[in-house]
Amino acid sequence: MAQLDFQSLLETETFITVSELTRDIKTLLETAFPFVWLQGEISNFNHHTSGHMYFSLKDENAQIPAVMWRRNNSNLFFSPLDGMKVFVKGRISLYEKRGAYQFDILEMKPAGVGDLQLAFEQLKSKLREEGLFSDEFKKPIPDIPQKIAIVTSPTGAAIQDMLSVLTRRYPNITIIFEPARVQGEGAASELAHAIDKLNDYGDIDILIVGRGGGSIEDLWPFNEEMVARAIFRSKIPIISAVGHEVDFSISDFVADFRAPTPSAAAELAVPDKKELVRKIEQSVIDIRSTLIEKIQFNREKLRALERNYAFRHPLDKLYQHRQRLDELQKRAEKSVLHMLEICKEKAKGAEGRLALLEHKNVLKRGFTICSKDGHIVDNIENLNVADKLTIEFYRGKIQSTVDEIS
Numbered sequence: 001m002a003q004l005d006f007q008s009l010l011e012t013e014t015f016i017t018v019s020e021l022t023r024d025i026k027t028l029l030e031t032a033f034p035f036v037w038l039q040g041e042i043s044n045f046n047h048h049t050s051g052h053m054y055f056s057l058k059d060e061n062a063q064i065p066a067v068m069w070r071r072n073n074s075n076l077f078f079s080p081l082d083g084m085k086v087f088v089k090g091r092i093s094l095y096e097k098r099g100a101y102q103f104d105i106l107e108m109k110p111a112g113v114g115d116l117q118l119a120f121e122q123l124k125s126k127l128r129e130e131g132l133f134s135d136e137f138k139k140p141i142p143d144i145p146q147k148i149a150i151v152t153s154p155t156g157a158a159i160q161d162m163l164s165v166l167t168r169r170y171p172n173i174t175i176i177f178e179p180a181r182v183q184g185e186g187a188a189s190e191l192a193h194a195i196d197k198l199n200d201y202g203d204i205d206i207l208i209v210g211r212g213g214g215s216i217e218d219l220w221p222f223n224e225e226m227v228a229r230a231i232f233r234s235k236i237p238i239i240s241a242v243g244h245e246v247d248f249s250i251s252d253f254v255a256d257f258r259a260p261t262p263s264a265a266a267e268l269a270v271p272d273k274k275e276l277v278r279k280i281e282q283s284v285i286d287i288r289s290t291l292i293e294k295i296q297f298n299r300e301k302l303r304a305l306e307r308n309y310a311f312r313h314p315l316d317k318l319y320q321h322r323q324r325l326d327e328l329q330k331r332a333e334k335s336v337l338h339m340l341e342i343c344k345e346k347a348k349g350a351e352g353r354l355a356l357l358e359h360k361n362v363l364k365r366g367f368t369i370c371s372k373d374g375h376i377v378d379n380i381e382n383l384n385v386a387d388k389l390t391i392e393f394y395r396g397k398i399q400s401t402v403d404e405i406s
Helices: 006-012 018-032 115-130 157-169 187-201 225-233 250-254 262-269 273-306 314-356 359-364
Strands: 036-047 053-058 063-068 085-095 100-110 147-152 174-179 206-211 238-242 369-372 388-392 397-401
Touching (some): 018 085, 036 063, 063 085, 147 157, 157 206, 174 187, 187 206, 187 225, 206 262, 225 250, 238 262
Parallel strands (some): 063 100, 147 206
Antiparallel strands (some): 036 085, 085 100, 369 388, 388 397
């Protein structure tokens, strides 16, 4: 076998570099496959801190790496997630450093549901979990407001409808108008700014935020997160009035009250002055009727009292009480005298018993009192032989000497 001559091979063959080959493949792929729409399921989704999105698109039998650069995904109305089926528009490209091809995405739409609808549901779920829809944060709408502020377009029919209803129902109301765009780019920012501005102004009872009907794209500013959060932090009670009765926006869920239309919002915000006056007049009639009935009742009660015997013959009643008082006085005096007699008898009995105990009466019964040196002798132990004693009788005294103690 002849030996392979590498030197001659190098001199006769033409070589290219890996970079050149990769570049040629890149050119071939990108020119052979123009922009196409793909349908697939997202997997291994990664939204990098750089803002770029990296993931794979797959179906039952294959998958392809995909990338959506920040400049393209910044306009998405929804957040791509693993398992989500999407339509994407893009082209095949090749990442030269790894020699790997990928699908470079320019546009993305959810499969089966519109991107705006998906964004609506995602934001709705997010804000509900944060508690922005909770009833505990809803502020009451005043019954009779003095000042109402309106945030809407100055050129739309909604402002005219609301002004017409407000001035017709309650001409005394003060209306503050803060114009803002209600559709298109920048509208959400203007709406949020207007709400914050009116809160800074203060001294407003109710704030109406809304617009007339339109497509979901037209109503979209009222589904923006910045508008929802501006409504939530408002210290002024807010009525949301977006679109027609069948239209629902994120603003409706966050607001303190949702009105089906701008005109309905105006009707809810203020009472009908004519109806209010009618109710006041009816209340006056009811109060007057009640007072008349009460006066009539008390008048009849007074007449009944006047017919009473005590009022017809007041001196007779007084004389009867005086007579009764005299009887009670006599009874009391008699009772006191009787008690005095009893007490006298008891005193006499006690006096007699005490007299019996007087020493003269005791001596009269044969007893004597023996004393020595002026002291009564009650015990022979206090005596000695030859002691001088005085013995007192009922009548008279004798002197004696102790001869013997036994």
